[in-house]
Amino acid sequence: MISGDDEYRSEEGLPMLGKILAERYGFNCTVLFAIDPKTNEVTPSYQNNIPGLEHLENADLMIMFIRFRELPDEQMKYIDEYVRSGKPIIGLRTSTHGFNYGKDSKSPYAKYHWQSNVENWEQGFGRQVLGETWVAHHGHHGEEGTRGMIDGVNQTNDHPILRGVEDIWGPSDVYTIKNLPEHANVLVHGQSTRGMTAEAELMWEKSLMPIAWTLDYTGEDGNTSKVFTTTMGASVDLESEDLRRLLVNASFWGLGMEDVITADMNVDYVGDYQPTMFRFDTFQRGLKPSDFK
Numbered sequence: 214m215i216s217g218d219d220e221y222r223s224e225e226g227l228p229m230l231g232k233i234l235a236e237r238y239g240f241n242c243t244v245l246f247a248i249d250p251k252t253n254e255v256t257p258s259y260q261n262n263i264p265g266l267e268h269l270e271n272a273d274l275m276i277m278f279i280r281f282r283e284l285p286d287e288q289m290k291y292i293d294e295y296v297r298s299g300k301p302i303i304g305l306r307t308s309t310h311g312f313n314y315g316k317d318s319k320s321p322y323a324k325y326h327w328q329s330n331v332e333n334w335e336q337g338f339g340r341q342v343l344g345e346t347w348v349a350h351h352g353h354h355g356e357e358g359t360r361g362m363i364d365g366v367n368q369t370n371d372h373p374i375l376r377g378v379e380d381i382w383g384p385s386d387v388y389t390i391k392n393l394p395e396h397a398n399v400l401v402h403g404q405s406t407r408g409m410t411a412e413a414e415l416m417w418e419k420s421l422m423p424i425a426w427t428l429d430y431t432g433e434d435g436n437t438s439k440v441f442t443t444t445m446g447a448s449v450d451l452e453s454e455d456l457r458r459l460l461v462n463a464s465f466w467g468l469g470m471e472d473v474i475t476a477d478m479n480v481d482y483v484g485d486y487q488p489t490m491f492r493f494d495t496f497q498r499g500l501k502p503s504d505f506k
Contacts (some may be wrong), residue, residue, distance in 0.1 A: 214276045215266070215292075217247040221259040221491045222448035223278035228505040229451060230276070230460060237463075241242065243268050246502050255500045258493075260313070262297050265289040273300060274467050276460075277397035278446055280307035281327075287323040296342060299436025301467030303460070305446030306385070309339035310347035327471045331349075343428045343442040345390050351422050352386030352405040355492075359387050359424060359445060360415055361456070362402040372400055374427070374462045377476030381459065382410040383450030384429050385491060390444070391421045401425035401459070403444070425459060427466075436483065439467050448488035456481060 214231055216223035224246055231242035249256035250342025260282050269275060282397045284292075296302070304311070310327035314320060323329070327346050329337035339346035352359065378401075387403040403424035406413035425443040432438070441463040451457055457480040465474050472487045491493050 214242060214245040214278075215263060216278055217257060217260075217261075217263050217282055218242060218278055218280035219496075220279070220280070220493050221446065222489050222496065223305070223446070224255055224257055224259075224496065224505070225488050225499075226451045227276065229448075229482060229488075230457065233457065233461060233466060236299065236370060236402050236483040237272050237481075240464075243272075243409065244505060245504075246505075248502070253501065254498065254502075255496070255502060257496050258499075261285065268438075269295040274303070274463075274464060275300070276303040276305070276464070277308045277311065278305040279311040281313035282311060283318070283320075284312075284322075286320055286322065286359040289320070289325075293322055293325075296338075296430075296438070297432040297434045297436060299432070299434075299438050301439045302342065302430070303463055303467060304339075304343040304440070304442045305460075306388075306444050306494055307347075309343050309345050309388075309442070309444070312338055329456055333427050334471050340392070342372070342438075343440060344393050344426060345442070348389040348391050350386055351389040351403075351419065354386050356409065357386050357416065358382060358384045358406040358409045358411075358413060359403045359450075360406050361424060361445075362404050362421060363389060365466060372398070372427075373471035373474045374425075374459060374466050375400055375438060376462060376474050377478065378455045378462070380448060381455050382406070383445050383453055383456060385445060385447040385450050387405035387419075387422050387424065388444040393423060393426065397423075397426045397428040399423040399426045447491045449490055452486075452488065 312325040325329040
């Protein structure tokens with residue numbers, strides 16, 4: 214699990230999800246954080262350092278929630294090797310624009326940039342691997358939430374990732390999605406809500422947007438990965454039990470374990486969970502990675 218966004222508190226949400234997968238289902242979960250090398254503290258706004266990415270060499274699943282990172286090549290190589298490996302990938306919210314390389318970058322990984330114009334890697338990792346890059350806020354950021362529409366356009370409910378998933382709401386807004394690949398399978402659409410509470414009315418004057426989908430990604434080495442992407446995932450979004458269920462189910466699906474997914478799988482928190490409302494520069498300062506164990 215790779216955290217590293219500076220607004221939606223992935224450093225809170227991913228450890229909580231990791232505890233569920235580890236304590237309730239026996240997975241060995243490692244969460245990585247953006248670290249300021251001067252203090253060795255968790256600093257989500259520090260965009261150039263996520264230590265521990267070598268753990269990807271032995272990982273069976275990568276769950277990513279990052280934004281606008283420009284990592285050193287010696288770190289980035291582990292992400293690139295994983296992406297080319299054919300192993301499953303889960304991307305949350307801002308991971309569609311997870312990388313932001315300087316225009317004069319000579320890095321061999323600059324093609325991951327969210328606006329890349331490299332041939333066959335246009336719009337970078339988000340578009341090429343997850344299915345979409347950053348486009349815009351479809352909902353009014355900070356004023357409208359997202360209601361998951363499980364019975365959305367052209368949707369059937371027989372996908373294993375949707376088992377037991379009935380009620381998704383989160384305060385983060387709907388993202389604009391324009392160019393999903395034709396082979397993407399949209400599982401959940403999102404409708405903006407008139408306000409940031411679960412009881413807020415739906416804004417039917419706004420169009421539905423995909424907020425969760427699957428697709429296959431075949432890399433340059435010819436290996437094919439199962440990919441699940443959602444534009445939800447802020448730490449406060451994950452107070453939604455069925456959003457947690459969606460992500461747990463997606464983890465089992467990615468690992469080829471869909472046969473064991475049941476509608477009543479336990480996705481309750483392990484220990485306390487009191488997420489911080491999203492906004493920039495609200496992270497808890499002074500924390501070390503060990504504080505999240």
